[in-house]
Amino acid sequence: MQPIAPTDALFLVGESREHPMHVAGLQLFQPPPDAGPEFLRGLYDALLAQTDVQPTFRKRPAFAGAITNLVWAVDKEVELDYHLRRSALPAPGRVRDLLELASRLHGSLLDRHRPLWESHLIEGLDDGRFAVYTKFHHALIDGVSAMKLMQRALSEDPADTEVRAPWCLRPRRRSAQGADTGLPLLRTARRLAGAITGIAPTTLTLARSALLEQELMLPFRAPKTMLNVRIGGARRVAAQSWPLERIRNVKAAAGVTVNDVALAMCAGALRGYLTDLDALPDTPLVAMVPVNLRTENDTDGGNLVGAVLCNLATDLDDPAERLRAITESMRRTKRVYADLPRTHQLAVSALLVGGVALGLLPGFVRTAPPPFNIVISNVPGARAPLYFGGARLDGNYPLSIPLDGLALNITLANYAGNLDFGLVGCRRSVPRLQRLLDHLETALKDLEQAVGA
Structure with missing residues (x-):
C-alpha cells in the first residue's frame, strides 16, 4: 500500500x-x-x-x-x-x-x-x-x-x-537530473521536512512583504458577499469559449498578460452579475488564483499547486483602471513568490488558503469574513487542434470545486486559439449562473473599448 x-x-x-x-x-x-x-x-x-x-x-x-x-x-x-x-x-x-x-x-x-x-x-x-x-x-x-x-x-x-x-497511458519518464528518488513515504517525508525547515524564513519574508512593503495580499480582507455562504450538494455548470485573439489584443494594447485580461474579464462579469442582483459590495472582491508548481519531472500524480490572492478591483467602474489594479496586484504577489523555493511557496500558499478549512466549523461561514470571495483558475491547454479517433475537439471546458463560503468557481483553459471557460456554482446559492456568460462577453467588450484594442 x-x-x-x-x-x-x-x-x-x-x-x-x-x-x-x-x-x-x-x-x-x-x-x-x-x-x-x-x-x-x-x-x-x-x-x-x-x-x-x-x-x-x-x-x-x-x-x-x-x-x-x-x-x-x-x-x-x-x-x-x-x-x-x-x-x-x-x-x-x-x-x-x-x-x-x-x-x-x-x-x-x-x-x-x-x-x-x-x-x-x-x-x-x-x-x-x-x-x-x-x-x-x-x-x-x-x-x-x-x-x-x-x-x-x-x-x-x-x-x-x-x-x-x-x-492506459504510462507516466512520462523523468530525467535523472532533479528526479525525486526514493520510496513514496521517504519522498513525502522529504517534502514535509523541507517545508518545515522553511517555515521560519518564509514567515519572515511573508511578514516583511505583507506588512512593511504591502506586496502580498493576506486572507480575511475580502468583503462578505452572496457567494460566501454555506452550499448544498447540487451543482449548476455553464461553459463558453472566447477567441484568444481578442484577449491578446487587449493584452498588447494595455501591456499586461493574458492571465491579467482573463482575471479582468471575470472581475467585470462578477461586478455586472452582482449589480443585477443588487449585491455588489463597496469594497473589491478578492480571488484566489491557483499557481502550478509542478515541473516536467513531477509525474507521480497528487497535488503540487500553490496559491496567490488577487484584488479584483470590482469597486472601480472604469474597466481600464480595473485592469491596471488587477495587474499591479498580481505583479506584487509574483515578486514575493519569485524569491522563494518551491517548499516555501507551498508554505505561503497553505497560509493564504488555510482559512477555507475553517468553513468546516459550525457558524464560521455565517459570522466570519471570507478568506477570499472566489477561486479563478487558468489551466494551460493545447495550442494546436486535437483529435480523438479522428473526431475533432471543439471545446475543452475545465470544471472544478465550489466549497462552503465559496459558492462559485471559474476555471479556464486555452485551446487551439480559444479560451474555454468552465463555471461551476452551487445550484441553490448562485441563481441564474448562465447569465455570467453574458456578463463575461460584456466585460471583454468593455475592456476592448477602454484600451482601444
Missing part, C-alpha cells in the same frame, strides 16, 4: 455530500465527415478493450475498520464498464441539455470503494457532435495533471484513428 500524501488526504477528509471533491473536464467533439451512426459505439468498444490500467486509475482509499484516508489500496482488477459509461441526451439535444446533464454528474460523489474516476460518453446533440465528461477525485490528481493526461490521449493528426484510453 502507498501512503496518501497529507495534501491529497485533505481532499478526502474534507469531502461530504455537500462538497464533492473532484475536478472534471467537459469536452465537445465533432465526428469526422465519414462517421456513421455507430461511430460513438465504436469508440466505446475500443476504450473498453484497453485493460492495461495504470496505477493512478486503480487507486482508492484503503479501509481498515473505521480508519481510512491514510494509505491507497491498488485494485488488481478494474471494472471498466462501471467507470466508462454511455449516455444520450433527450431530444432536441441542445447544448443546454448537455450542461444540465453535466451539472447532475458534477454534483454526484465518486464511490470510495472503487478507483476514484469516471468517464461518460454523451451522444444526442442536435448538431451531430458528442461530448466526453470525465472526473477525477482531487486526491488522485490535480487539474493541471488531469488536463495534460487527457491531452496525451488525443492526437494532432486528424487522420490518426487510433483510440487511446487515458487510463
Whole structure:
C-alpha cells in the first residue's frame, strides 16, 4: 500500500455530500465527415478493450475498520464498464441539455470503494457532435495533471484513428537530473521536512512583504458577499469559449498578460452579475488564483499547486483602471513568490488558503469574513487542434470545486486559439449562473473599448 500524501488526504477528509471533491473536464467533439451512426459505439468498444490500467486509475482509499484516508489500496482488477459509461441526451439535444446533464454528474460523489474516476460518453446533440465528461477525485490528481493526461490521449493528426484510453497511458519518464528518488513515504517525508525547515524564513519574508512593503495580499480582507455562504450538494455548470485573439489584443494594447485580461474579464462579469442582483459590495472582491508548481519531472500524480490572492478591483467602474489594479496586484504577489523555493511557496500558499478549512466549523461561514470571495483558475491547454479517433475537439471546458463560503468557481483553459471557460456554482446559492456568460462577453467588450484594442 502507498501512503496518501497529507495534501491529497485533505481532499478526502474534507469531502461530504455537500462538497464533492473532484475536478472534471467537459469536452465537445465533432465526428469526422465519414462517421456513421455507430461511430460513438465504436469508440466505446475500443476504450473498453484497453485493460492495461495504470496505477493512478486503480487507486482508492484503503479501509481498515473505521480508519481510512491514510494509505491507497491498488485494485488488481478494474471494472471498466462501471467507470466508462454511455449516455444520450433527450431530444432536441441542445447544448443546454448537455450542461444540465453535466451539472447532475458534477454534483454526484465518486464511490470510495472503487478507483476514484469516471468517464461518460454523451451522444444526442442536435448538431451531430458528442461530448466526453470525465472526473477525477482531487486526491488522485490535480487539474493541471488531469488536463495534460487527457491531452496525451488525443492526437494532432486528424487522420490518426487510433483510440487511446487515458487510463492506459504510462507516466512520462523523468530525467535523472532533479528526479525525486526514493520510496513514496521517504519522498513525502522529504517534502514535509523541507517545508518545515522553511517555515521560519518564509514567515519572515511573508511578514516583511505583507506588512512593511504591502506586496502580498493576506486572507480575511475580502468583503462578505452572496457567494460566501454555506452550499448544498447540487451543482449548476455553464461553459463558453472566447477567441484568444481578442484577449491578446487587449493584452498588447494595455501591456499586461493574458492571465491579467482573463482575471479582468471575470472581475467585470462578477461586478455586472452582482449589480443585477443588487449585491455588489463597496469594497473589491478578492480571488484566489491557483499557481502550478509542478515541473516536467513531477509525474507521480497528487497535488503540487500553490496559491496567490488577487484584488479584483470590482469597486472601480472604469474597466481600464480595473485592469491596471488587477495587474499591479498580481505583479506584487509574483515578486514575493519569485524569491522563494518551491517548499516555501507551498508554505505561503497553505497560509493564504488555510482559512477555507475553517468553513468546516459550525457558524464560521455565517459570522466570519471570507478568506477570499472566489477561486479563478487558468489551466494551460493545447495550442494546436486535437483529435480523438479522428473526431475533432471543439471545446475543452475545465470544471472544478465550489466549497462552503465559496459558492462559485471559474476555471479556464486555452485551446487551439480559444479560451474555454468552465463555471461551476452551487445550484441553490448562485441563481441564474448562465447569465455570467453574458456578463463575461460584456466585460471583454468593455475592456476592448477602454484600451482601444
